[in-house]
Amino acid sequence: MEQLDYLWRYQEIEDMLDRYNKERKKIPLSVQLNKLKKDILDKQEAISEMGKLVKEKNEAYKQIRGRYETLSKEFYGDKERLSSANKSDSNELKELNAKAGSYINDLTAIRSDLQALKPDIDRLDADLIKARNELKQMSEEYNQLKKQYEAQIKEIGISADELRKEKQELKARIDKELMDKYQMLRKHKQMAIALVDKDKCSGCNMSLPSAILTAVKEGKKIIECENCGRILYYNKKDEK
Numbered sequence: 001m002e003q004l005d006y007l008w009r010y011q012e013i014e015d016m017l018d019r020y021n022k023e024r025k026k027i028p029l030s031v032q033l034n035k036l037k038k039d040i041l042d043k044q045e046a047i048s049e050m051g052k053l054v055k056e057k058n059e060a061y062k063q064i065r066g067r068y069e070t071l072s073k074e075f076y077g078d079k080e081r082l083s084s085a086n087k088s089d090s091n092e093l094k095e096l097n098a099k100a101g102s103y104i105n106d107l108t109a110i111r112s113d114l115q116a117l118k119p120d121i122d123r124l125d126a127d128l129i130k131a132r133n134e135l136k137q138m139s140e141e142y143n144q145l146k147k148q149y150e151a152q153i154k155e156i157g158i159s160a161d162e163l164r165k166e167k168q169e170l171k172a173r174i175d176k177e178l179m180d181k182y183q184m185l186r187k188h189k190q191m192a193i194a195l196v197d198k199d200k201c202s203g204c205n206m207s208l209p210s211a212i213l214t215a216v217k218e219g220k221k222i223i224e225c226e227n228c229g230r231i232l233y234y235n236k237k238d239e240k
């Protein structure tokens, strides 16, 4: 039965991937890499927050600066009018003088706002540059460690990517009902599909009744071991 051939191979792959993952976790570099990866993500997050803040501050600075320029223009306009004003009209002179006084107050206030904001922006800019450099260093270290790690992974001798791909392909071919049964068994047993070997279930070692054996060999339907519940698999390639 083709379905069982697929499932048998599926189980083989899962076992190999389990072994691969176990071996992989034993490599000390994996802990180091995971930590570094987390640090890098945190740093990226911090940089993005800082970037937002710099943008906000720059925006505020630009706005205040704009207000300053508008006021300056008005102020100089009035100053000109003051110099060309009809000197005999004392009311106009008084009014223009008063206006000029309030302009100067406003401009002084705005200038001090700008001066207060500037060091903030400069400090943030410097922090941002520092954080970006740190991130760059961390990324370089990560890439270096990763190379070492990958070399060690290779030594495990299991090409996990290929296996995962094959696993996906098999999964698509295996009936859902059979897959569900397999996965249910797999939760409790390392071996969910058991080979029939010398007329025994290789999962629990029980001798199988001849009727069961015949049915398994026929391979027309899914047969479970009456003793352990495993899906029985007879590999025709083993026939001599």
Ligand SMILES: [Zn+2]
Residues within 6 Å of the ligand: 194, 201, 202, 203, 204, 205, 206, 225, 226, 227, 228, 229, 230
């Ligand atoms: Zn059994």
